[in-house]
Amino acid sequence: MPVQDSLRSNNFDGLRLVFASMVLVFHSALLSQEPQLTWVTYSVSSTFAVQAFFVVSGFLVTMSFENTKSLVSYGKKRFFRIAPAYIVVILVAAVGLVRMSTLSPTQYFISPEWRSYVFSNLTLSNFKQPTLPGVFADRLEPAVNGSLWTIKLEVMFYCCVPLIVWAIRRFGYKPVLATLFAFSITWHAAFLYLGELHHSDLATRLAKQLPGQLAFFGGGAFAYYRTRDGLPPPPAWAAALGVAGYALTQGLVSTVVSPFCVTLIVYWAAIRVPQVWNAHRTGDFSYGLYLYHFPIAQVLIALGVFTVNPFGGVLLVFLLALTASVLSWHLIEKHALKIAHWRVPKYSAVS
Numbered sequence: 001m002p003v004q005d006s007l008r009s010n011n012f013d014g015l016r017l018v019f020a021s022m023v024l025v026f027h028s029a030l031l032s033q034e035p036q037l038t039w040v041t042y043s044v045s046s047t048f049a050v051q052a053f054f055v056v057s058g059f060l061v062t063m064s065f066e067n068t069k070s071l072v073s074y075g076k077k078r079f080f081r082i083a084p085a086y087i088v089v090i091l092v093a094a095v096g097l098v099r100m101s102t103l104s105p106t107q108y109f110i111s112p113e114w115r116s117y118v119f120s121n122l123t124l125s126n127f128k129q130p131t132l133p134g135v136f137a138d139r140l141e142p143a144v145n146g147s148l149w150t151i152k153l154e155v156m157f158y159c160c161v162p163l164i165v166w167a168i169r170r171f172g173y174k175p176v177l178a179t180l181f182a183f184s185i186t187w188h189a190a191f192l193y194l195g196e197l198h199h200s201d202l203a204t205r206l207a208k209q210l211p212g213q214l215a216f217f218g219g220g221a222f223a224y225y226r227t228r229d230g231l232p233p234p235p236a237w238a239a240a241l242g243v244a245g246y247a248l249t250q251g252l253v254s255t256v257v258s259p260f261c262v263t264l265i266v267y268w269a270a271i272r273v274p275q276v277w278n279a280h281r282t283g284d285f286s287y288g289l290y291l292y293h294f295p296i297a298q299v300l301i302a303l304g305v306f307t308v309n310p311f312g313g314v315l316l317v318f319l320l321a322l323t324a325s326v327l328s329w330h331l332i333e334k335h336a337l338k339i340a341h342w343r344v345p346k347y348s349a350v351s
Helices: 003-008 012-032 035-043 046-066 071-100 105-110 112-122 149-171 173-198 201-207 210-228 236-248 251-272 286-302 310-340
Strands: none
Touching (some): 071 105, 173 210, 210 251
16 A cells, blocks of 8 residues: 555544543443453553554554744644533533532532542642542442543643654654653653552552653554555564563563553554545544543443443443544544634735
């Protein structure tokens, strides 16, 4: 397949939808704590799905920057792609979940916890205040939206890309991305070790912050530059080795090989496999599905839907989250993208 065809006709849209669905199913099963869904938490890996998202992001965001004429234009496109729906999901939850609170509406809205939730989440500091006052307080996981932590990483990736591309143009993509990979896995392994040694939850959480996930983003960037240079994607047997390597390794070995494995799988599925679905025809619902599913699952669990029918609960979460995603795309996201591509007309002086 010619280079331009590989860059335009690929499976990234479909893969993002699959990965978002994996996270949705895993979270629904885990949050519900229903025994009938326990096998789902062992069969579906949200960790793999998130890591695969980072690989996809590395490919597409690097390509976006390379194809954008100015830093301002790049920043506009990134902001208007991610911010509008993100802001909506925070504010809708903050206002709409008042009916799920054990507090009265007055107590709910004047609570410092409510203000802290809105401010912390809008400023990408989700860890500071993941809960709303009196909402889901009796649940195993009281967080309103446990998926939002990755959005901060995405934004940080966006900020790093101009520097990464500058270094790549100066030194070449192989040495630059190899250096980032080594730094990333060293960070991840070191903080995991410290977390286990000192039983530190902080160290464990730091392990999966930006430097610790940069190897996956860099894997996607590596796949982009190979594709741009006309080099072929990995064959099916290499992707199969990636699946085996990811499934069979643990601990430090897994930390080292997982970025390779996930990159091989995503790279092969996105470029080698013929295109299955194109979001340009219907709309890109993957981001909305990822954003909206967690609070929807929390509400349905609190209402007892999963107690009555666990599998029906998962299906209902999917249907409601997909509906929210479709509405979000058509009412918010695609219009925001149009704003991102607006250009100020240049007028010539009239003599």
